[in-house]
Amino acid sequence: MKTILWATLTANGNYAQSGPENPPKPEALGDFAAQAKAAGNFIVGRRTYEAMAGNGGGGGPFADLDIVVVSASAKELPGATTASTPQEALDYLRDRGHSTALLSGGGALHQAFLGQGLVDELIFNIAPVLEGKGLNILLDNEKYTYQDVTFVESKLLGGGVVQLRYALAR
Template identity: 70%
Template sequence: MKTILWATLTANGNYAQSGPENPPKKESLDDFATHAKAAGNFIIGRRTFEGMRGSGGPGPGPFADIDIVVVSNNASEIPGVTVVRSTQEALSYLQQKGHQTALISGGADIHNSFLGQGLVDEVIFNVAPVLEGKGLNLLIDKANYRYKHVQLLDCKPLGGGVVQLRYAIDR
């Protein structure tokens, strides 16, 4: 199964933290919905899912026919989504459902877990036109600070100052 990690970064390279003072750009949200529809699914952390739900999504609309998989050690059941305990369980579930691609969509912990385990084939970074003083980083190896070379597949403007970078990762 092909795994694609989708994230929004700030112009200074931090993992973008959205909130009332810095809402996500419409162009990034529309792009996420497009990728989720194409994959037919997305994997998300519980806290990020709850944040999305609190802001009016995910729910009916663009995610009505999409398999949403929430990775959580705490939640046992969330109506309308599948809850799993691990990254491997999330991928196994989507494979059993017949998906060819898994979209990893949210939460720095989820992203870092997939990256740290070497489970990502491709990354899509939407770079938002904002500088963030304090942010989180995407990490491939917390202990050894190793490098992982990637191959640029595409680079395009999405509008609103958002630029998308798409890279392949050799696993």
């Protein structure tokens, strides 16, 4: 199964932090919806899912998708399937007939998938903002202290958002 890690980053490399004063860029959100629809699914962490659900996240463009929430503590979440580990999430999607898994929000979730060598491709949407605070993608695991990635493509999404795609060797 091909696993794609999708994230929106700021121009200075942090995860873009969204909120009422700083809403996500519509071009990045549109890209996520298109990527999720193409994959037929997405995987998120519990906090990201709860934030999405608070904004009507399970419906709309995501109504017909398999949504998997990776959480050690959450057992049942409306509109989603829960998995306790990254591998369990991938196994569930594979068993449902998916050939691609889209990994979305949660810095800790991204690090867990990367640390276990479960990511095949990275999609970074670079938003035209600078943020003084924010999370970074940290590669804690010794396996990932340095890893070459292969450039696949770049494209402009509009609104100053640039998408970069890279492949990782597994």
